[in-house]
Amino acid sequence: MAGNKNLLPVVLVPSLILGLLLPYGYAPRVHAAQSVNLLQNAGFEEGAMGWAFSGDTGIEQTTPKNGAHLAHLNKGASNVVSQRVTVTETGNYSLTAWVGSAGTGGQMGVRSAAGQVLKSTAIYRMQDYKPYQITDVKLTKGDEIEIYVTGGNNWINLDDFVFYRDDANISSFKLVGQMGESEIDRVENKVVFYMPHGSDVTSLTPEIAVSDGAQITAAPAGKLDFSQPVKYTVQTPDGIVKQWEVTCIMEAKSIAVNSSHRQLNETFNWAKWKAQKYVQTGKRGLINEDERLNSPSSIADYIPSYWAGYAHRTAFYARDFAHQATGAHIIGLQQENFSMLKQFAGSATEEKKWYPSWALNFDGSDFKLDFRSIDSFVREVPAVFEIVQKGYEQYLWTGDEQYIRDPVLWQFYTKAVSDFIELHDTRFPNGIAEGTGKGIFSGSASYNERGDEHLIEAGDGTAAQYLAFLSYAQMLEARGDSAQAAAYFKRAQDLKTHFNTVWGVKEGVPEYIRGYSEDGTALQGFGREASLLMATKLITEPGAKTDAFLDYLDEKYATEKVPNIEALSYLPDTFFLYGRNETAWKWMKHIIDSRPLPHEVASQGSNGDYPEVSYTLISQTVEGLAGIQPNAPKHQVATVPRLPKDIDWLELNYVPLGAHELYVKHEGTTKTTLKHNKGPETLEWEVQFYGRFPLLFVDNRIYLTKQKTLNGKDVSYITVDVPVGKTVTAQAIPQWTVLKLLALLEQYLRSQDVKGPVANQLSNALQQAEHHLSKGAVDQAIHELEKMVRDLQDAKMAPHVSHQAKEGLMAGIAELLKQWRP
Template identity: 25%
Template sequence: MNRISFLTAACLLVSHLVCGQVKPIDFTSSDTAMQTAFRNAREMALHYKRNATDPVGAWYEASLPGRRAFCIRDVSHQCLAAEALGMSRENKNMFLHFVSNISEKKDWCTYWEINYQGKPAPEDYRNDTAFWYNLNANFDIIYACWRLYLWTGDTGYIKHPAFKSFHLRSLNEFVARWILQADSLLQRPPYPNAPVPFNINDYFHRCRGLPSYVENLTDLKMAVDLVAAIYRAVKTWSEVEAWKGNKKAAEAYARKAADYHRELESIWWDKEVERYHTHVTNKGEFGKREGETFLLWFNALTDSVRIRKTIEHLLGNNWNVENLSYLPHQLYRYGYWDNAYNFILYLTNPTTKRREYPEVSFGAIEGIIQGLMGVEADARFNRVSTLYRSRTADSASLLHLPVLSTSVNITHRKNGSTLQNEGPQAINWRIACNSRIPYIVIGGRKMKTTQECGIMGNFISYVEVRVPPGKKLLASFTKN
């Protein structure tokens, strides 16, 4: 298992920078439109890397442009693309600011948005009794920190005292204080923990604990995206406990996650129109607006029919760029390659309105690396996985991708893939292809594949090999 501390990771990064060993990530492709899209997105995203000498420390913008700040939702979305772009130090610092500022006085919330001065952004905070806060935030941080551990191998995102305290407080005290137990979601009062006296016309009172990431709804009791967020966080912590070897705790959290999932599928699915309700009012009336995007983001759906209906509805409507920035990676995962491709080109087009919103460029980077190139990492097994998803390019390459304390070059072709380990540490490579084939040939050695059927009915075949430092391996797909 690849385990490094925050301090060790920082030292490695500084050492590489001093020695000139870190090279900027790049992407090349026979599809020049996608290559241009990546470079446009990279330029825009790196533009948002800010001065590490600011009072807040190393950071990048992740909020409305001009605020000089970063908010939880955006950072949780942007963080893996930021890792790929070499902003590991920024991620650690920003997440540490979030988890360190949870407090009972704020009813176990942290700050929704922090500015370059290291203070809660005044646009969202007056004092501990009057501030803007979306309840999804704590759960999104838990999910983001787990994904950051899987990508980097840095156990600090889980085990550092400030992080561990935040995660456990969020899953326990926060849930209790905001009445978010699975059997209480539709019975909770309109404004739990409201300041006294309460002024409904003061959005720092009214929105102190919004039960959704959708911010343009009034009279809101609960929203489906919050149900999905809680489910994913609890499910994630089950994985954390299993990783730590705590079988009973893992099973207990898995049962809690199942309770939220049953609520999601039994109460929120509208059989008549075959869509999920997105929210319920304080009068008990269900409605449909935004929010379905986060069902995909939090990987909360398990029924392929309902997934298709959800995606078809998302594709059939117009959404703001924040929503669209989530879709490329998710659409690639679920087999909607052409739609994902078109969204990336749209989001990175210089004429697209509001493309300067930071989530947009980071979302496009994520869509290319994890979606198109199918790169995933799992530090529990020191493993990098690749799966090419393209119908427009005969070849594509990612160069100098930082992952698992090393750096890799990945090239995909129609009939195979190549991985070169540039860094100082061996990794395991899971090579996958989008079909049922019996063998994959690596270095002249024919290896029998493992074949799996995905949630959408698609088959993949894969093998796994160890790639030592400095080694380059070529994998060829064969039907014989």
């Protein structure tokens, strides 16, 4: 029996990507009773009746969505399936259908009888049936229109069409500050929108769009209180009335971001909302589902996990996971991170020569598309080392000892930095793990899967190995094994030295060698990830060579117009690391602005639908713009503001750092406030500012700064203890003045670091120096400071001046004398 195919199915969600995220077993529901399907033979159960078939098309019985029949189009735009319809009522109409396709290029749409396209949508490469929908087509009674599907670059299957009046709808509902997009359910006539934790939802003014020609006839006036559902009535001119209910859901306590830049605020809220939609923890659904016809999918219970990879594959991928893990932690996915990391670590065995699986199903099993057999599975060298690095980074963010004590993780870390390298260092024995040059199913040296260069060693794999050595050494140290830690710190330094003396040998050439081919040829030029990740992983020695290399990368990614958004997502990470705030922000904005554009793999939907985008925008805001550097195991944190000129101030609240929770606010690049919201003990804060600042002003006290470099850029810093509940503000002081030196002296007087007869002598000398300066008598001012130096160096005064005070005052005097003397 064919089964009932005349009910009006509802497309599960408005976009293809979200349709894939629905739980297994979700059943479409029948539309409201007044909706009538205007199409004849909508499921092709009566053969070709009502439809026009042109070109290489026809009715089949092989794989219908429902019932016994489907329509089929072979490759080619001249192949068309269509049906003419006369519109019975003026109003807005929707078209839904179930479509499967082995290629791209097809189109589904609504056009006039004269051939003018009214609305259409592209058909993606998704061989299993997926729901497609076109909404809000404005038509007039008596219009002759045509529903059509045209062929693409491979076959297309069609089933279960519905074309019906779908009116009196809320089509858009927006509020300033909301998280992501409002969810509009045209079956239940409900709208749900999400607001960040702590938002005031009692006085909101929404922006509402309704079906063309309809209007809201009943709604509360003025600013609305959405702490309870709000009801709206929408009516068409001919009397169709729908009651709509709008509900606000406040997110659970989670990191919150606010800034002077509205687009950044909206993007961060969108990214949190979007990233949470990819969480699969506790669900039951498909595994081994991919874009192939008859993929070997089945149903299983999911482990704690989130989507990391293509949306038409029910899997998380090692590379994507590595790039998403920090963003996942920041929004509270600690359980998922540990679960996924451990699954990858446990998938590496001696039989697989310590390669982890490249992709895992949401139940933790090998994803069959990428795992054919123990001898043929996708494997890429950088992923091995990134898993080690990410284990250490999660330890720093969480303080969770499992990351350095769990036996499965520890075995993997150890094998990755020892046996794995030895087993894969055979072609050019030099301590660097190699690929085979024979493709990803035999072992690729690089993440860059494009091109045919047969790399044996690659820049990104080598750089990832360097950071794996450093990460493993740090974890050894945390475990109390200082001797082994020292050995791996040395291995890291030796590898970095080798790289910078062998791979970066050509002076005056902006790029480094990015790999070696099968015959030992050194390759330069732009190699995408093989080039970029050398800088991202910090193996390039800071200095003129790396500066030129960063300029080169910026230019190449712009001129080469790299299409895949996941590759571009590494650029902000890289440039923020080197304090190139404007360049990093330029690429971050490019990614933000590119979200609505189609992903290069059409079945992904838009760029914003690719999971890596939302997760990395979160981490780039927190680690990049805010410059937060965690060390939860030691109850420490460092911050360095990296705000571009576009952003005057940036504040983050509820930042999770182990058992601590922080508030951080940057005002420009020289003022930072940190509040220790909660935690088990006092937090040690390293306040950092790019540049050479002699002093920091911290809560009415002046501190002499220390100087260091952060990835080649000068940083001035001090360390401050911040008890639980305490708020501390630090501001950089650009240069010494007599008044600043006088303020420092007064601070030492209050603390008794300066006392006795020398106190008056020093104070008088400074006051006289300021008096002479006000009259332009620089020589006399210098004379007063020289008297101070003699007093501070007088052995008789030593008992009355602490070492700290002497050091601070002498430093200030030296800087002032340097300014005043010719």
